[in-house]
Amino acid sequence: MDVDHLALDLAVTIRHDGHDGIADGLAESAGLTAWVREHALALAGHGFTVSGGEFTADEAALGAVVTVRTAVRALFGRAVLPGPPSAADAGRLPSAEESLHRLNAASALVPVVPRLDWLPETAPTARCAVPGPLAAPAAPTADRLAAALARAAIAFLAGPDREKLRACPAPRCVRYFVKQHALQEWCKPSCGNRARVARHHARRRAAVPAVADRPGPTPSGLG
Numbered sequence: 503m504d505v506d507h508l509a510l511d512l513a514v515t516i517r518h519d520g521h522d523g524i525a526d527g528l529a530e531s532a533g534l535t536a537w538v539r540e541h542a543l544a545l546a547g548h549g550f551t552v553s554g555g556e557f558t559a560d561e562a563a564l565g566a567v568v569t570v571r572t573a574v575r576a577l578f579g580r581a582v583l584p585g586p587p588s589a590a591d592a593g594r595l596p597s598a599e600e601s602l603h604r605l606n607a608a609s610a611l612v613p614v615v616p617r618l619d620w621l622p623e624t625a626p627t628a629r630c631a632v633p634g635p636l637a638a639p640a641a642p643t644a645d646r647l648a649a650a651l652a653r654a655a656i657a658f659l660a661g662p663d664r665e666k667l668r669a670c671p672a673p674r675c676v677r678y679f680v681k682q683h684a685l686q687e688w689c690k691p692s693c694g695n696r697a698r699v700a701r702h703h704a705r706r707r708a709a710v711p712a713v714a715d716r717p718g719p720t721p722s723g724l725g
Contacts, residue, residue, distance in 0.1 A: 530564075531564050538557045548630050550649075557643075562644040570652050573608075575588065585668065589669075589676050612645055614653070615630070675689060
């Protein structure tokens with residue numbers, strides 16, 4: 503996953519459950535544990551690392567990350583205007599102003615400095631690092647994780663991919679996605695298939711009354 507799309511990947515932990523509801527990949531601490539481990543490299547680029555073992559989420563970390571995610575989804579809703587936001591968020595999110603405050607407050611929880619890494623025979627890379635005396639033990643894990651995710655969201659929303667952000671319009675889908683080419687309408691091919699099937703059924707339903715309303719033949723001798 504591209505580091506600059508870490509915020510998008512956080513947002514889409516809210517997804518369609520395959521039926522008519524919504525699934526939350528971060529409903530429990532175990533879900534956050536798995537998600538953070540999967541995105542460890544991208545998180546390191548924004549200043550979050552775990553020393554001495556793998557990350558295991560607790561309730562504090564889960565609450566902090568969900569707060570950031572809520573702000574991110576609210577600001578994604580603003581970013582896709584004048585198009586509609588994700589159907590999962592209608593009337594459920596804080597205002598854009600409040601979300602900006604939450605995101606900036608989370609980013610400020612742990613100060614970082616930019617760091618350049620350049621290993622032999624590789625391209626140079628930039629990442630965020632916690633300076634000297636403010637190393638990992640000084641800040642709670644929940645704060646460091648929330649700050650890293652907030653910085654990822656700030657980078658995304660201030661970057662060029664914000665203008666390509668869309669809410670998938672397929673029936674039941676609640677995902678956001680970055681449009682990769684001019685003809686892309688849905689977040690993935692399965693959503694495109696579902697949307698085409700839904701349009702087909704809608705056309706068939708619309709055609710039924712038209713057929714039923716046609717006048718029948720006049721009975722012989724009554725014309």
